[in-house]
Amino acid sequence: MPVTVRWTERKKGRTYFLDIVHDGRRKKVSLGPVSSREAREIAARTERELLLNGWPDDKPGNLTFSEFMTQYFDYCIATKSGSTVKTDRYALQTFAKYIGNAQLSEITTDKIEEFRLYLLRKVKPNSVNVVLRHLKSAMSWAAQRGLISASPAAKVKLNRVPRNTHMRFLDDAEIQRLRDAIGDDLQLRRVVDFALWTGLRRNEIVNLQWSDVDLNRKVLIVQNKAGFRTKSGKSRSVPINSQLEEMLNVMKAAGARHGDHVFPLNYWTLGQHFRRVARAAGLDGFNLHTLRHTFASHLIMAGADIRSVQELLGHHDISVTMIYSHLSRDHLTATVEKLKY
Template sequence: MNGYVASSWHEILGNFEHYLRFEKGASENTIAAYIHNVRQYVEFVQANGIAAFDAITEQHVTAFLHRLAQIGLSERSIARYLSALRQFHTFAIAYELASVNPTELLESPSVQRTLPVVLTVEEVTRLLEGVQTNTPHGIRDRTVLEVLYGCGLRVSELCGLRLSDIAFDQSLVRVRGKGAKERFVPIGEVALGWIHRYVHDAYPLLRSPHHHPTTLLLSNRGRSLNRMAVWLIVQSAARTAGLETHVTPHTLRHCFATHLVEAGADLRAVQEMLGHADISTTQIYTHLDRLYLREVHQRFHPRW
């Protein structure tokens, strides 16, 4: 199978997509991003007259990444491209399309991790309690916010929740995360209470006889709530609360993690709740905690 010609790149991309979906269990968002990135890579390879996997060298990969830098892509974006290329060449070796991996010795660009925007506990309280809950939509919106902050979920994870995922008696939520990986996240009494109220007082009124979604959270038309709808709910709540900070659904995930770490939660426990495969991803919240400690010390220590 080694030595595919350029006319077969389309077939290779199709097999790569199958590999990501069924063998790696990647999320649809990851699959779409990887295929997009690798398709551009393949176009670059073809433009350079390369017709077989084993003809691709480390220099070709480096040249492609350099081209991305030239057109203005950030180091973070280039690192994502390189991650996609690593998977692509790993797939090629696994399927005996190639015998060498030209990305094996390449280092990812040094990415300066940006500290996320985090609200104070008081600001989060204003955000949550500012929602009017005298309508089914208001009850749903409050439930969305409480679960985002109470469990630290990604938007896609929230939108995919089913009623059967809520273990009321154990105060746990089953979450389907990146790569179709499942985890159980604790949920507090307040968020559970809002889910209970939503299920009994709002869900029956939001349901539509024309749609039968399996998800817990429904849109105004009775369909499954989508990412954009959640974004709009958060934006509306932020405006109502008078928050000047740019608030997104992911902001509440950051708040969840940061407030736990600031209160003394074990980093590995927070890692597990967030669904991070690598603890270095979670360690960004310890940087926030150090800044917070310095602020407290500066404010209250007599020798500062």
């Protein structure tokens, strides 16, 4: 058999790779964090490709970028979370529209740099960086597979984005303006209230299932599952306050349980819809993640300690949570300024 699944034992478990032998040539290809079954499926596909087409780098000039995407997405689906695969598709399809039906071997560092500058005229630097990171990963994978000699994206630098040490959040009046702009859009109203009361990320919201909701214990569990992985890789629990408990009970009583997901919404569509409503409320530049900052900021101003907020947000490093610490100092300063003697 020209393609054999092998593995190495590591502290976090087995890491699988393919041992490929064909026509006197040998290559080892790492598969990353996949299961034994997924590794066997990838091996079977690779063997079929090998028998039909020979070594991928025998005819590198004949592989178009679109054809490469098909191969790469097979790998992504087998090894990555559903939300990451969606971003992979978005990034590579955006690049494919820019370069047309170019061959993989024709893609150069200059062409990717031109693409970076093109995107900067349309979206924010941080959004461009998201696309570039996924494109870099794809090109690196192509080089590892021998589809190209080296990644043309390796030398393309990400845009410098100043770290925002004072996160923008909504005050009480702005929250009311947002709710007014939502009007009778009940589903969006529920998502917004849910985010304000829990601080969950957008991908955590759209991947939350009813099995993650324990109304008896009044807690939500944000955890890894098929097609979804938490940002830190760890699970966390978030308490359900009385307002959220009431909302979730109403949703269940009204038959709002459409399948397993609490909010059966598309990640990208939800983000776009929220931004439109935010603009209508006069809150330009705000996105759904702003509600996460709002949750954390109001907790700090209400006297919550930074460690508790870190745990609720699921931050791996407390230094990330510390961006909110100035609010505690500012709020205390405003409080003592009320003294009149």
